[in-house]
Amino acid sequence: MEYKNSFSEHTRTMHSSLIRELVASIKTVPGLISFAGGFPSPKTFPKQKLAEIYSQVITEEGAEVLQYGASEGDNQLKDELLKWEGYKHINHDNILVTAGATNGIYYYTRALIEEGDVIFCEAPTFLGTLVAFDALGAKVHGIPMDSEGIDLEILKKDLREFRTKGRKVKFLYVIPDFQNPSGISMSEQRRKELVRFALDFDLPILEDNPYSRLRFSGDELPTLYRTAFEQYRNPDIVTEIVSFSKILGPGMRLAFVKGNKNLVERLCSWQQKVNITPDCVTERVAARFFQQDLMQPHLEMIRSFYRPYLETMLEALDKEMPSNVMWTHPEGGIFLWLWLEERFNCDELFEQAKAHKVAFIPGSKFFPFGEEQYNCMRLNFTYSSQEQIQEGIARLATLIKSF
Numbered sequence: 001m002e003y004k005n006s007f008s009e010h011t012r013t014m015h016s017s018l019i020r021e022l023v024a025s026i027k028t029v030p031g032l033i034s035f036a037g038g039f040p041s042p043k044t045f046p047k048q049k050l051a052e053i054y055s056q057v058i059t060e061e062g063a064e065v066l067q068y069g070a071s072e073g074d075n076q077l078k079d080e081l082l083k084w085e086g087y088k089h090i091n092h093d094n095i096l097v098t099a100g101a102t103n104g105i106y107y108y109t110r111a112l113i114e115e116g117d118v119i120f121c122e123a124p125t126f127l128g129t130l131v132a133f134d135a136l137g138a139k140v141h142g143i144p145m146d147s148e149g150i151d152l153e154i155l156k157k158d159l160r161e162f163r164t165k166g167r168k169v170k171f172l173y174v175i176p177d178f179q180n181p182s183g184i185s186m187s188e189q190r191r192k193e194l195v196r197f198a199l200d201f202d203l204p205i206l207e208d209n210p211y212s213r214l215r216f217s218g219d220e221l222p223t224l225y226r227t228a229f230e231q232y233r234n235p236d237i238v239t240e241i242v243s244f245s246k247i248l249g250p251g252m253r254l255a256f257v258k259g260n261k262n263l264v265e266r267l268c269s270w271q272q273k274v275n276i277t278p279d280c281v282t283e284r285v286a287a288r289f290f291q292q293d294l295m296q297p298h299l300e301m302i303r304s305f306y307r308p309y310l311e312t313m314l315e316a317l318d319k320e321m322p323s324n325v326m327w328t329h330p331e332g333g334i335f336l337w338l339w340l341e342e343r344f345n346c347d348e349l350f351e352q353a354k355a356h357k358v359a360f361i362p363g364s365k366f367f368p369f370g371e372e373q374y375n376c377m378r379l380n381f382t383y384s385s386q387e388q389i390q391e392g393i394a395r396l397a398t399l400i401k402s403f
């Protein structure tokens with residue numbers, strides 16, 4: 001049977017994950033040093049402790065956790081999440097546990113977006129979210145960033161223009177902390193101004209938060225969700241999605257959504273139709289991880305582990321790169337961003353880099369379709385060894401200088 005003739009329009013036209021395809025294309029290159037993936041280091045996974053807890057949970061609570069669970073998530077885990085974040089104004093009804101952050105983003109978008117609606121986002125932004133928006137028929141428009149985060153003046157101007165033309169801008173998607181792909185963190189002042197703007201212009205914010213707890217230096221900044229509540233006493237304008245992929249391990253597929261309880265209820269309805277329930281065993285294991293007071297020392301270990309890798313990459317860039325190349329200087333997370341002169345096309349550079357046995361992700365993949373920029377690239381510093389980082393940056397600099 002020729003199924004391709006029976007595919008829905010969305011299935012025929014939706015884009016695949018270009019990062020997955022690019023990473024797959026370099027797997028067979030011998031001796032290649034890759035800064036392309038978004039992988040945390042396996043050395044940070046708490047394997048032994050998780051193995052003990054998984055065994056304990058299955059042995060002692062298997063009759064419960066191997067059964068179908070609650071679509072909205074495990075109440076024991078929700079109790080721990082509420083204590084972890086210290087919020088007093090919300091309860092279980094404000095939290096939905098999901099099988100990874102992408103599912104939470106999908107449910108949120110599914111609940112709000114109709115065909116042709118518009119989503120604003122930072123430019124650049126996370127490719128995985130762009131393809132999810134695209135698959136649901138949304139039109140995505142990028143707002144440039146500066147060193148403090150999304151450019152509010154351009155956001156204001158573009159929102160007015162879109163609404164004047166009758167376009168429905170349903171929400172704004174942002175990653176305020178150590179943004180993927182740029183590594184930029186939104187300043188505290190910009191966060192306040194953004195939330196105030198969102199309230200004034202009735203623009204919901206979807207806050208993606210996989211990285212805020214991976215801060216290696218500098219002062220911790222309040223999330224947009226916390227800013228909305230503490231500064232403006234409005235916990236509803238922001239919906240925050242917190243991922244454990246970069247903390248405990250992406251294979252656990254664990255995240256949670258925090259927001260308005262009526263909205264969370266609708267997201268839960270979508271989860272019932274797609275996943276039925278999150279992974280009940282993993283939820284309970286995460287709850288036990290919190291209950292045994294393991295999370296804080298584990299986070300401190302991760303920060304200490306990653307800090308020298310970031311420092312090594314920044315030092316190598318300073319040493320090797322020509323003066324006309326610029327890059328971000330993140331204080332945490334797992335990525336940084338390079339800008340080359342406008343004449344460069346990093347899509348073409350990616351192919352050339354294979355011969356130099358080094359890989360990155362071209363920056364064009366992180367912009368909404370039709371708004372691509374080509375003179376930039378994303379580098380990951382958490383997966384390769386420090387020696388590989390030094391050598392890989394030297395190879396990349398040699399390639400750039402050859403052009």
